[in-house]
Amino acid sequence: MSIVVTGATGALGRLVVDKLLATVPADGxxxxxxxxxxxxxxxxxxxxxxxxxxxxxxxxxxxxxxxDRVLLVSGSEVGRRVPQHTAVIDAAKEAGVAQLAYTGILGGPDADFELAAEHKVTERLILDSGLPHTFLRNGWYTENYTANLGPVLEHGAVVANAGDGRVASASRADYAAAAVAVLTGEGHIGAAYELSGDIAWSLAEYAAEIAKAAGRDIEYRNVPAAAHQEILVGAGVPEPFAAILVDVDAAIERGLLAGTSGDLARLIGRPTTPLAETVAAAVAATGA
Structure with missing residues (x-):
């Protein structure tokens, strides 16, 4: 029996393997x-x-x-994930794995935004397969925002159509630690964890944290959805993906990414990483 991580050279999978190596012999x-x-x-x-x-x-x-205990890290190619995940589920069932943990999205079947659609289908496929499973419904990674600091620092603004909505994000390393806890622990079969940060923050607060770390003025500029779509496409984001990002912001405004269940902190045995800490490190990395 091995603990198996799919997508193991990706951003999340790599962190999961690193954390596993701290607790499990490499040959496992x-x-x-x-x-x-x-x-x-x-x-x-x-x-x-x-x-x-x-x-x-x-x-x-x-x-x-x-x-095997398997972590299915969801594919990154939106629009292709259902057949990709189906192939993994079928192979896992044929092999007779002891656990299939899946990195879905916060809210699971109740998430009504477009980015959640393939995750909801995948959860249903896993349930229908009869595999022993664990659903890791990951909320937003703070790095989803800090990875795009360049334009924010250049233009002095965080631009979105999320209104005053709040995001209970956590660091990618926090989510990786939760996956390790589920893969190495007991009592997680059949569980669905709503994983998110301890504190939900607004994009105005996010802009303020960037300003504090960078020592310059950064504003939050809330714009209409159509204007945000136009800005993203003008910056080179493919139109279909820009539409998904705009739809996510609308979901944030509706409060769908603000949930703070505490599941993530309980799994990792500590508070989740504060927004300020991740922002400060990301700003420092830019040399700003």
């Missing part, structure tokens, strides 16, 4: 990756590398073994 960890060369650092640390691709179901037949 397997990384499912598309590109074996990218996984060379993991192999050097003793992690078993299993090469497979969500888009090639036949490649997944050897990705899992009976009794």
């Amino acid at each position: 960890i397997a990384a499912v990756v598309r590109d074996e060369a990218k996984a060379a650092p993991l192999a050097a640390r003793g992690v078993e590398i299993r090469v497979a691709d969500y888009d090639r179901p036949e490649s997944l037949k050897g990705a899992f073994r009976a009794g």
Whole structure:
């Protein structure tokens, strides 16, 4: 039996493997990756590398073994995730894995925004498969925002159509720690965890944290949805994805990403990482 992490060279999967290596012997960890060369650092640390691709179901037949505990990190290609996830679920069922943990989205079946649609379908597929499962309904990563600090610092503004809505984000490392707790612990089969930060913040508060860290004025500029869509497309964001981001902001305004259930802090055994800490580190990394 191994603990298996799919998408193990991605931003979240890599952090999960790093945290697993701190608690589990390397020979008990397997990384499912598309590109074996990218996984060379993991192999050097003793992690078993299993090469497979969500888009090639036949490649997944050897990705899992009976009794494995598997983390299915959701695919990043919006619009293609249902067939990709279906291939993983089918392979996991055929192998007879002991647990399939899935990184979905905060709110699960109650999330009504477009980005949640494929996650909801995936949860239903997992339920229908009969696999022993755990749903990790991840809220927003603070890094979803701080990864795009360049334009904010350049123009002195956080631009969105989220109104006064609040976001209970946490760091990506927090979510990785929760996944490790579920994969290495007991009593999680059949559970659905609503994972989010301890404190929900507004985008005006986010802009204020950037201003504090950068030592310059940063405003929050709330704009109509159509104007935000136009700004994003003008900045090079593909139109379909820009529409999804605008729709997410509308969901934030409706309060759908503000939930603070406490599940994340309970799983990781500590408070979630404060917004100010992640923002300060990200601003410092830009050299601003």
